[in-house]
Amino acid sequence: MSMAGNLRKVTGLDRVSGLRKVARLARRRTRVDLSHPARSPLGSAVVNCVTYQKGVRVPEAGDLVDSVERVRKSADGFVWLGLHEPTDQEFAGIAELFDLHPLAVEDAVEAHQRPKLERYGETLFAVFKTVCYVEHKELTATSEVVSTGEIMVFIGPAFVITVRHGRHGSLGPLREELEAHPQQLAKGPAAVLHAIADQVVDDYLSVTDAVQEDIDQVETDVFAENSARLDPGRIYQLKRELLELKRAVAPLDRPIQELATRPIRVIDPEIQAYFRDVSDHLLRAIEQIAAFDELLNSILQAHLAQVSVAQNEDMRKITAWAALIAVPTMLTGVYGMNFAHMPELRWRFGYPAVLVVIAVGCLVLYRGFKRNGWL
Numbered sequence: 420m421s422m423a424g425n426l427r428k429v430t431g432l433d434r435v436s437g438l439r440k441v442a443r444l445a446r447r448r449t450r451v452d453l454s455h456p457a458r459s460p461l462g463s464a465v466v467n468c469v470t471y472q473k474g475v476r477v478p479e480a481g482d483l484v485d486s487v488e489r490v491r492k493s494a495d496g497f498v499w500l501g502l503h504e505p506t507d508q509e510f511a512g513i514a515e516l517f518d519l520h521p522l523a524v525e526d527a528v529e530a531h532q533r534p535k536l537e538r539y540g541e542t543l544f545a546v547f548k549t550v551c552y553v554e555h556k557e558l559t560a561t562s563e564v565v566s567t568g569e570i571m572v573f574i575g576p577a578f579v580i581t582v583r584h585g586r587h588g589s590l591g592p593l594r595e596e597l598e599a600h601p602q603q604l605a606k607g608p609a610a611v612l613h614a615i616a617d618q619v620v621d622d623y624l625s626v627t628d629a630v631q632e633d634i635d636q637v638e639t640d641v642f643a644e645n646s647a648r649l650d651p652g653r654i655y656q657l658k659r660e661l662l663e664l665k666r667a668v669a670p671l672d673r674p675i676q677e678l679a680t681r682p683i684r685v686i687d688p689e690i691q692a693y694f695r696d697v698s699d700h701l702l703r704a705i706e707q708i709a710a711f712d713e714l715l716n717s718i719l720q721a722h723l724a725q726v727s728v729a730q731n732e733d734m735r736k737i738t739a740w741a742a743l744i745a746v747p748t749m750l751t752g753v754y755g756m757n758f759a760h761m762p763e764l765r766w767r768f769g770y771p772a773v774l775v776v777i778a779v780g781c782l783v784l785y786r787g788f789k790r791n792g793w794l
Contacts, residue, residue, distance in 0.1 A: 523539060548619075570584075570615060571583075571584075613690055655719075
């Protein structure tokens, strides 16, 4: 199989002469970051394709098929193929070359999956939800706080395939960090899986810390002066974003527990100890999210209680002023009936007397309401 024909079959790139050219393009970029809108700096779904022997990056020689066959025979290396949002056509050849299960391939291409861990023969398929905190100047009822993406990982005895969806969660810096520690990378594809899981969970903790600042700000605003005027939509928006974060984090607990405790052929027992550390960090993130949810419920209840208290105070003030207005209204209403026989109508001091009565009555009521806190 020719180099060009292999690449066309694997990724559908007719204008690229082969994986050797892809590798040259990749080497020119020492740090791959896909946070920009472009799908890949290589112009396709392929982000990088590297062969490792005993934890050391091997210069590219031959096509992808040759690399896979070589590491399978040597039994001390693996191929790491990274992709970003591949199409069905681009992934079809890769699935055939690595004998990937059709159900896992469908999940990897379609995305929008829950975090999970599945085994298909000697191949392990893991799904991670990536999260990113969205910076904003001020939290509003429509602010996006948490953005999510996905990383799918296929690992076998001689390969790692990562499929990333979304604009964040780039694995370029992670690859560089692993290459700086060849002793860890020499432990095989399981070491890459652990590194990805560790980075994803660390991002969870970073996002929860950032979300806590938003919650603290809302809590401060709720208990500040004139808090009854606070838009409750901000609290609901935080709860919605926290729910999205929970959907990304909580389901990962079971897959990480399996990786940390259950014997799996492609997972070295030494690597399982590292997964237990990831599990501890994940548990911390889950507990923080649960605590945030309870805190937001308390903040919302406190805000509603303050709104109710403010409404009661307003009603008392309205009632007090209505009572004050009722005194002159009653007296002027009586003397406005214009009956022929009203003794006070011809009294010389009637008008000032009525004014005095109105003033004294209003003053007594005002002092009473003021003393009781109604005004």
